Amino acid sequence: MLGMGPKIYTAEGLPVLGSDGEIPEGLVEQYGSKICPADGFASVFPEHKYLIVETLRRAGFRVGTMFATYCWHCYGINRHVQ
Secondary structure (H helix, E strand, O other), rough: OOOOOOEEEEOOOOOOOOOOOOOOOOOHHHHHHOOOOOEEEEEOOOHHHHHHHHHHHHHHOEEEEEEOOOOEEEEEEEOOOO
């Protein structure tokens, strides 16, 4: 048993990189209410993973990640950092 909560979301409504490869403005303001309280994400692309981590970092989380071709994990190490 992983001990994960039930709030697992898909890529629907997640941020995407701009056509120039730039990070969208207002990540936390626009997407933080979905990303920050989530317990995990499924069926997301590498671009989403990068922006999930960036949103958490900008929201004040300390985040550790592990990327591999077969799996991806994002751990909110400390949700109380401001």
